[in-house]
Amino acid sequence: MTDMSVKNLQYPQDWIERKKQKELISVVTCYDFLVAKWISKTDIDAILVGDSLGMVVQGNNSTLPVKLEDIIYHTKIVRRGAPNKFLIADMPYGSYQSDLSEGLRNSFRVIKETNCQALKFEGADDSTLKVIDSLVKSGFPVMGHIGLTPQSFMMMGGFRIQGKEEKQKQILLEQAKKLEDVGCFAIVLELVEKELAKEISLRLTIPTIGIGSGNQTDGQVLVIYDLLGMDPDFTPKHAKKYTNFAELGIRALQDYDKEVKNRIFP
Numbered sequence: 001m002t003d004m005s006v007k008n009l010q011y012p013q014d015w016i017e018r019k020k021q022k023e024l025i026s027v028v029t030c031y032d033f034l035v036a037k038w039i040s041k042t043d044i045d046a047i048l049v050g051d052s053l054g055m056v057v058q059g060n061n062s063t064l065p066v067k068l069e070d071i072i073y074h075t076k077i078v079r080r081g082a083p084n085k086f087l088i089a090d091m092p093y094g095s096y097q098s099d100l101s102e103g104l105r106n107s108f109r110v111i112k113e114t115n116c117q118a119l120k121f122e123g124a125d126d127s128t129l130k131v132i133d134s135l136v137k138s139g140f141p142v143m144g145h146i147g148l149t150p151q152s153f154m155m156m157g158g159f160r161i162q163g164k165e166e167k168q169k170q171i172l173l174e175q176a177k178k179l180e181d182v183g184c185f186a187i188v189l190e191l192v193e194k195e196l197a198k199e200i201s202l203r204l205t206i207p208t209i210g211i212g213s214g215n216q217t218d219g220q221v222l223v224i225y226d227l228l229g230m231d232p233d234f235t236p237k238h239a240k241k242y243t244n245f246a247e248l249g250i251r252a253l254q255d256y257d258k259e260v261k262n263r264i265f266p
C-alpha cells in the first residue's frame with residue numbers, strides 16, 4: 001500500500017487491504033445518472049451496474065434478456081453521475097460463455113466504452129475461469145460471483161439459498177478458492193447459507209461481498225431499488241427498505257393529478 005487511504009477504494013489492492021484491516025465494504029447497484037449522483041455524495045464504497053437491471057429497470061422476470069449494449073449504456077451513464085466511485089460492470093448472460101476470444105472481445109468492449117474499473121462474472125466453471133484468468137493477466141480487475149447466480153436460476157431451481165447440503169457446500173468452497181487463485185479481487189456471495197458464507201470469508205484473503213448471505217461477509221451489496229423501496233409491490237426477503245420511495249412517489253403523482261384537474265397547478 002502507498003499512503004493512499006483504504007477508505008477510498010480505487011484499486012483491487014485497496015479491497016484486500018480493507019479486509020485485512022477488518023473494515024467492511026458497502027456496495028450498491030445503480031443504473032442511472034441522478035441516483036449515481038446521490039451515491040457520489042455518500043460514503044458508499046462502490047457501484048455495481050448489475051444485470052439486475054433486466055428486472056428492475058426493464059421489467060423482465062429474469063436477468064437473461066440483458067444485452068451487452070444495455071450494460072454499456074447504463075455503465076456509461078452511471079460513470080457520468082459518479083466519477084468518484086469504484087465502478088463495476090456486470091457481464092451479461094451469453095457475453096462470455098461461448099468461447100474465450102468472444103468473452104475477451106466483449107469484456108474489452110465494456111472496459112473501453114464505459115470507463116469502469118472492474119468487471120463482474122457469474123460462476124466459476126472452467127470457461128468463465130479462463131476468461132477471468134486472461135483478463136487479470138492482461139491487467140484488468142475482476143470480481144467473482146457465486147452462490148445463487150441469477151443467470152443460472154433455472155438450473156438452480158429458482159431463487160433459493162445455496163450451500164445447505166454438504167455436496168453443494170464443498171462446490172461453493174472450491175469455487176471461491178478457484179476465483180481467488182485466478183486473481184479475483186473480491187467475490188459476491190449471493191444467497192449463500194450464512195454459516196458457509198462466514199466460512200468462505202474466513203478462508204479467503206480477498207473480500208466477500210454478501211447479498212442475502214448473513215452478516216459475516218466482508219461487505220454487503222444491495223440492489224438500490226430494493227433499499228430505496230422503489231417497487232410498490234415487491235421487496236426480496238433478504239433486502240431492507242431504508243425508505244419507501246414508491247409510496248412517496250405515488251402520493252406526489254396523485255397530488256399533481258388532483259392539482260392539475262382542479263386548476264391549482266400551475
Ligand code: KIV
Binds near residue numbers: 048053145188190211
Ligand atoms: O446484478 C446484480 O445486481 C447483482 C447483484 C445482486 C450482486 O449481481
